[in-house]
Amino acid sequence: MDLVIRRAQLVTEPHGKLQDIGIEDGRIVAIAPHLDTAAEAFDAGGRLACGGLIETHIHLDKARLLEVCPAETTRQISPVHYVAGFKPQITEEDVYRRAEITLREAIAHGTTRMRTHVEVDPGIGMRGFDGVRALVAQYRWAIDLQLCVFPQEGLINYPGTDALLVEALRRGADVIGAAPRYDTDHPGQIRRIFELAREFDVDIDMHLDVGNTPEDMDIHLVCDLTEQYRLGGRVTVGHMTKLSLLPPDRVAAIARRLADVGVNVAVLPATDLYLMGRERDHDVRRGVADANFLVEHGVNCSISSNNVLNPATPYGDCSLIRMANLQANVLQIARPEQLRECFAMVTERSARILNLRDYGIAVGNPADVVIIDGTSPEQAVSEIRHPLAVFKRGRRTVTRPAARLHDPA
Template identity: 45%
Template sequence: MKTLRIIGARCGERYVRDGFFVAAPIPGEACTTLDIGDGYLHPGLVETHIHLDKACILERCQLQAGTLAEAIAQTRLAKAGFTEQDVYQRGAAVLEQAIVQGTMHMRTHVELDPQIGLIGFNAIRRLQADYAWAITLELCVFPQEGLLDNPGTEALLCAALEQGAEVLGGCPYMDRDPAAQIRRLFELAVHYDRDLDLHLDFDLDPAGMTVPEVIRCTEIHGWGGRVTIGHVTKLSALPLAHLREIGQALAVAGVQVTCLPSTDLFLTGRDQFHNKPRGLAPLEQLHKCGVTCSISTNNLGNPFTPYGDASLVRQANLFANVSQLGTEVQLQRCLDWVSNESARLLRLTDYGLEPGCRADFLVFEAPTPGAVVARISAPLMGFKAGRQTFERRLPQICRPD
């Protein structure tokens, strides 16, 4: 493969060979040149939390109350009709949307329970292999329907982990004893040497918060940097002083936080009409405490989130808007929460634009990183391991003669 030379007004000169950024071309070697002009060069986006297996099923569900309980119940009914090919086709449709929106790394949560068995897991494993040319897919298997109160689920989780699932997930609020599920998941994670990613504290009542138990277990097992908690909307209901205490404890323990704006805004706060709460994990304050954070999509086209186009930039913009973040520094941080910080959360060791990093990169038409988020700029083109995976042409105004 020839060396690719990237030139642009903002990026200077960069070189790609054998799928990685290199410091310089081989002397005397002819290079292929990519001139991005005034474009902004950025590493590929990183989706840390999505559910491919239950995407695009809204037409199979009855959406009335719009609550979390209804979403779980309606998805359970729809799941009874899932086949491996059905999951594959719906997942592929979302992956292709994500690819053209610039996502190049993705952690997808996959439900396992006695009803669905390994159907979803087997389908997503096929997608993992078939789309590896454009996106690196990581599977997080988890018990959406409960673990301790749902016999047979743990055996399925263990089977999937033994077959190569990279991450173990959890949903503690689905068991009568959430703390017991958390403790058991940590035991399994240590046994199988897997990172943990938990759906946690998903309402706006600060009572019954399980974050402290996750922090405690992380410290006991030495799992710092390997534990992520998603949703944690209870944190948005805390006074600032209490939030800072928890944020500092999360940072010290090495527990990371993912906010899921579309889903969390759609499902929470439905019991209030006036002064409706925003209900998003307060990433800006958590970041100031030293917590690694990310923004992610969660669901598309199902009772948890009826809409979406798999654009992480749109999710970053939504979070910035609701959280009232508007400076260049704040908007750039929102972009980091779907790229650089998300890569840290997934422990990607070869992420970035420097020599030695994998050549997964995008070109945006934007003057600054913050402008990418402010304008919801779609990437113009993307390259995975130095190979172009998509291109989007700019629209043209058709003026009258």
């Protein structure tokens, strides 16, 4: 063996039952209470060990845009249309620089796999795509990066966008996305995206059903097409803020349909808290979908960052554990099993969204391991416990020393 992570608390083991994790040639080759080997060792000291954290929905190409276009000042804002005016100024080099800083922050917070959305349209061309794609090979030592291309400002109503989506898919984009809210023909965009997914055999990841009223939801068509195209497990919808405006019985009915056809949901609490309810000056709605409720009704969900330091979300540190804590706060989650589900939504459940077959601490899997400064998933979420060490394919990529108090006594 090349490396042994000793005395690790695994998510799957009872509290206090510690395990050693043996690693060779970048893969986990043994898990046992004690591995008798002279290999290099890292002592987890009884701390929580899990598979690498997974970011399922972020926009690296639009991260840190506050440097270019400052936050809007009015109560009513439209970040998509606002940013559109700055697109001609954005260069491939600028996208690369801002995306790289953000990617490094995510890596430092324990993320080892990521799906980033990248928009293409005649306003930005392929500059955003090329700027982010350059990071895929450069940072493979620390993170596996998927690119999801999508039409942010419309598809049917924005001539030239379709051809750019096709070009990106031909150049290796991993996933096709959508944002029908900004199209004059919601069904037309959705149907075209499903056609492209079938043509290029890629997964689908849409921005869906964002709004201050629950009418005219597109999720029903998405479910129908998922069933028609037999894409169960390969379709994800992000945001879904309109679910927060419906009574539990109606959400439960939609959840059962999502579960039956295999549509995942990515909940994005930071952005949705910032953007929803802005038409009100008091008693402001939260606008965040209840991922725990959806999971209880059979839906696979993730919790993700979406935007970082841009007009749609003017803050963020790329910490998925902090994002899970935010979701728990907003939805008033407190029971240990619920907090454990929130943790699963940045680990195992996120892996299912990315259709990973080799995720987690198990013999034969890549040795992507995060050591968290806590002893349970519940503690990690409730106390925002940070990763102290990260390993990617058995190679240490991150070191974060634990805090020390220098007591003068």
